[in-house]
Amino acid sequence: DGGITQSPKYLFRKEGQNVTLSCEQNLNHDAMYWYRQDPGQGLRLIYYSQIVNDFQKGDIAEGYSVSREKKESFPLTVTSAQKNPTAFYLCASASLTEIQETQYFGPGTRLLVL
Amino acid sequence: DQQVKQNSPSLSVQEGRISILNCDYTNSMFDYFLWYKKYPAEGPTFLISISSIKDKNEDGRFTVFLNKSAKHLSLHIVPSQPGDSAVYFCAASGGNNRLAFGKGNQVVVIP
Numbered sequence: 001d002g003g004i005t006q007s008p009k010y011l012f013r014k015e016g017q018n019v020t021l022s023c024e025q026n027l028n029h030d031a032m033y034w035y036r037q038d039p040g041q042g043l044r045l046i047y048y049s050q051i052v053n054d055f056q057k058g059d060i061a062e063g064y065s066v067s068r069e070k071k072e073s074f075p076l077t078v079t080s081a082q083k084n085p086t087a088f089y090l091c092a093s094a095s096l097t098e099i100q101e102t103q104y105f106g107p108g109t110r111l112l113v114l
Numbered sequence: 115d116q117q118v119k120q121n122s123p124s125l126s127v128q129e130g131r132i133s134i135l136n137c138d139y140t141n142s143m144f145d146y147f148l149w150y151k152k153y154p155a156e157g158p159t160f161l162i163s164i165s166s167i168k169d170k171n172e173d174g175r176f177t178v179f180l181n182k183s184a185k186h187l188s189l190h191i192v193p194s195q196p197g198d199s200a201v202y203f204c205a206a207s208g209g210n211n212r213l214a215f216g217k218g219n220q221v222v223v224i225p
Contacts, residue, residue: 004157031211042203043158044119050211058212086133090157092209099145100165101211103156 003027004054004106006091011111013085021076021093021109033072033103036060037088045091049074078092078111085091086113116195118142118206120216121207135219137204140185144206149178149189150212154203161202162189194223 004025013019023032031050046056048083068074074093076080078085086101088110092103119138127133135149145166150158164171164178164187171178179191191198202214 005133035215040123040217042116042217044215045212050213088155092157096211099208101207102148102160102163102164104160104215107151107157108155110155 004091004104006089006107006109007108008109011109013049013111014114016080018077018079021078021089021091021111023074023076023106024072024075025074025091025093025096025106027093027095027104029093029104030071031039031094031101031103032068033053033092033094034058034064034066034076035090035092036088037108043090056062059062067077085111115141116216117144117214118204118216120204120218120219123217124220126221126222126224127194128138129196133189133194133198133223135191135204135221137187137189137203137216138185138191139187139206141206141214142185143208144214145209146207147178147180147187148205148207149176150203150205152203152218158203163212166202189220192210193201194221196225197222199223 007022033048034046047066049055065077091106094103127174148163149161201218205213
């Protein structure tokens with residue numbers, strides 16, 4: 001059963017703490033993405049990766065870090081430098097071999113600050 | 115500056131009637147457009163897409179229309195069903211493997 005999984009579904013962060021959100025896909029997709037959604041807002045791109053061991057900053061990368069050591073995995077770390085981390089985080093993946101790219105999303109992780 | 119705009123943030127429609135969602139874009143390099151549906155606390159689900167070489171694409175109850183000269187696209191849902199109640203996002207791509215999203219439209223289908 002192919003798809004994108006994100007864990008945990010809910011995550012709590014204390015002040016000054018780094019937390020890592022997991023994203024795994026078994027679709028054999030080349031590209032993976034992290035978005036943030038805030039109430040009443042669209043999806044804003046944090047980071048994306050088109051190939052293993054390479055990634056690019058999106059529109060709101062400050063306070064976040066990522067790694068892409070495996071094709072299937074693209075974890076996102078929310079660092080203590082991110083002053084407003086409370087949001088719904090979405091991971092997506094896409095095949096770059098298709099003529100037109102369609103991104104497919106995981107179920108999301110809600111991050112809350114204690 | 116937002117490149118994809120969805121006005122009229124919410125829409126209420128009677129079950130069985132047509133829902134029409136609109137989306138405007140500013141970047142003339144966009145050549146692929148998508149609509150996603152999202153329920154609360156879930157990830158968006160891909161609905162339908164259209165390439166800039168077409169002006170219409172239909173998939174069951176969903177039809178997307180593209181007017182390139184006006185930089186405008188719309189999503190028609192007919193007939194609307196209660197399960198269509200969700201937030202709908204318009205997205206666009208200019209071939210750089212990135213999508214630009216609008217802020218979404220809340221649709222409420224009244225039984």
